[in-house]
Amino acid sequence: MATGEDLTNNFFPIMSSSMIPRPIKKQSRIMKKKPARKNQLPIHFRFGGNRKDPLNLNALIEKKKQLTQATTSSGTNNNSIDNGNDRPVEILLQPDIFDPLRLDTSSRNDEDINNVYSIPSNSTNELNTNKPMIYPVRKKRYEKKRRNIQPPRYGNFQGYYGYRQPNHDQRFQYLEHDWFHNKQVLDVGCHTGHVTFYVAEHFQPEQIVGVDIDQQLIQQARHQLWNRIQIANNNHLNANMNNNNNNNSNNNNNQNKRYPFNLRFQQENFVLDNDVDLANIKTEYDTIIAFSVTKWVHLNFGDEGLKRFFKRLYRTLLPGGRLILEPQPWPSYRLKRRMTKDITDTYNRIELKPTDFVSYLLSTEVGFESCTTIATPSHMHKGFQRSMFLFIKSSNILEN
Numbered sequence: 001m002a003t004g005e006d007l008t009n010n011f012f013p014i015m016s017s018s019m020i021p022r023p024i025k026k027q028s029r030i031m032k033k034k035p036a037r038k039n040q041l042p043i044h045f046r047f048g049g050n051r052k053d054p055l056n057l058n059a060l061i062e063k064k065k066q067l068t069q070a071t072t073s074s075g076t077n078n079n080s081i082d083n084g085n086d087r088p089v090e091i092l093l094q095p096d097i098f099d100p101l102r103l104d105t106s107s108r109n110d111e112d113i114n115n116v117y118s119i120p121s122n123s124t125n126e127l128n129t130n131k132p133m134i135y136p137v138r139k140k141r142y143e144k145k146r147r148n149i150q151p152p153r154y155g156n157f158q159g160y161y162g163y164r165q166p167n168h169d170q171r172f173q174y175l176e177h178d179w180f181h182n183k184q185v186l187d188v189g190c191h192t193g194h195v196t197f198y199v200a201e202h203f204q205p206e207q208i209v210g211v212d213i214d215q216q217l218i219q220q221a222r223h224q225l226w227n228r229i230q231i232a233n234n235n236h237l238n239a240n241m242n243n244n245n246n247n248n249s250n251n252n253n254n255q256n257k258r259y260p261f262n263l264r265f266q267q268e269n270f271v272l273d274n275d276v277d278l279a280n281i282k283t284e285y286d287t288i289i290a291f292s293v294t295k296w297v298h299l300n301f302g303d304e305g306l307k308r309f310f311k312r313l314y315r316t317l318l319p320g321g322r323l324i325l326e327p328q329p330w331p332s333y334r335l336k337r338r339m340t341k342d343i344t345d346t347y348n349r350i351e352l353k354p355t356d357f358v359s360y361l362l363s364t365e366v367g368f369e370s371c372t373t374i375a376t377p378s379h380m381h382k383g384f385q386r387s388m389f390l391f392i393k394s395s396n397i398l399e400n
Contacts, residue, residue: 154213154214155292155296169195171326172198179322179324180203184207185205185207185286186316187210188270188313189291191217192220193210197260200259201259205287207263208262211267225265272308274308278315281315282316284316284318285321292326292386294354295333298352301346310360314366320395327387327389328354333347333350362391367394374389
């Protein structure tokens with residue numbers, strides 16, 4: 001009779017250890033750490049160096065040398081250990097922290113290029129830290145050579161007529177031919193002659209004089225005039241050669257009275273030093289143009305200088321003469337009040353505002369007979385939309 005153990009063995013035969021399936025080991029996702037190299041520096045650095053060796057690298061070399069000496073004393077060959085990697089670490093200190101790559105060659109000489117600061121092997125020794133380090137003289141950060149350019153305190157901006165293009169100046173359409181034709185004309189504050197050239201060419205005055213306080217602007221205007229005279233002479237010479245006229249002398253006389261021979265430029269400050277000099281002013285001109293000049297006279301010479309300027313304009317005009325005035329409004333003063341300290345002080349003392357100019361010019365202190373508003377020409381810049389006034393001097397005045 002079979003026992004229970006036999007039955008168990010019959011149904012479940014005993015399996016050998018080689019027949020038992022072993023579980024498959026999963027590959028570890030963690031990469032095995034590679035063995036550290038022999039001469040590889042440790043990951044963690046010991047802080048405790050000085051300002052020349054903040055990572056204390058030379059202390060690690062000292063420790064390695066001590067281990068090397070201990071190994072050598074035990075009989076190990078030192079040459080097999082020394083691979084040339086235990087030399088003292090040279091910490092290169094840049095002499096200029098603002099130029100670590102030493103790109104600024106202007107702040108050093110050739111000797112500084114070869115100047116390298118090396119740290120001794122025993123960096124924990126602070127004896128060498130007391131030695132002064134020589135740094136090259138660093139160039140000042142904001143030291144720049146600037147030209148001594150004076151501010152355009154008299155309104156003598158070089159690019160002023162970039163805003164008023166000669167071909168699109170709306171003021172010219174309001175000027176009448178009778179005001180200038182065959183007359184003596186003065187343009188005060190002519191700048192480089194933008195208005196002066198236009199009046200001389202299109203209205204043919206007998207003579208027109210451009211006056212400005214800036215000598216450089218006058219030189220530019222004269223240079224343009226010289227070029228135009230050369231062109232006119234060449235054209236006139238070619239015309240005479242083609243016509244073969246015998247009346248060359250009469251033609252030359254007529255030519256000298258026409259554009260551009262009716263132009264002249266001179267440098268002058270039109271504001272007199274005192275009121276006494278007004279008695280020496282001569283009446284010379286039929287028409288005077290004063291475009292956008294009153295603000296600069298006002299800011300530089302104050303109320304007294306501007307009044308003296310108006311009085312000279314009146315005395316310069318012949319009886320029945322005309323003054324075409326374009327004053328700048330008071331808000332434009334504010335924009336230039338801090339140009340210089342003198343202008344700021346003068347601005348704070350101004351009492352005669354541009355809105356009072358008409359009444360002052362018509363007063364007995366100056367003496368104009370009448371005033372008419374010509375127009376307020378449009379302009380793309382609102383600040384250049386300024387009214388033009390026509391003042392007329394009485395023709396019944398007896399001049400001294």
